[in-house]
Amino acid sequence: MTELGHSPASVVHVVATLIALATGTSSLLVAKGTCHHRRLGRDYVGSMLVVLASAFGIYTLFGRFGIVHWGAVGSALALLAGTGAVARRATLRAWR
Numbered sequence: 001m002t003e004l005g006h007s008p009a010s011v012v013h014v015v016a017t018l019i020a021l022a023t024g025t026s027s028l029l030v031a032k033g034t035c036h037h038r039r040l041g042r043d044y045v046g047s048m049l050v051v052l053a054s055a056f057g058i059y060t061l062f063g064r065f066g067i068v069h070w071g072a073v074g075s076a077l078a079l080l081a082g083t084g085a086v087a088r089r090a091t092l093r094a095w096r
Contacts, residue, residue, distance in 0.1 A: 009057040016050035023047060045083055052076050 027040035055072040 007058070009054050013051060013054035013058060016047045016054060020044055020047040020051055041086075045079065048075070048079050052079070 023040045023044040027037055027044055030037050030040065052072050052075060056069060
């Protein structure tokens, strides 16, 4: 990739990644269980969904499904596991 704005998908991907980094880090630093913490968590999950969706639209790096895309698959599974545990916290005894 010769420049940051190589394609619209890469620009969306970079912006969503920066938002995910900021909201994910912030959610670790604020008091747990507060409205602010929950909002940051929702923003993090939303931005990560955009990051993962746009990762599969960027093929200019390898021209095919590469190692970075397998990392996105792993991240999607981790995000699904984390959000699944939070969504089922009322039924799971030790969800944390």
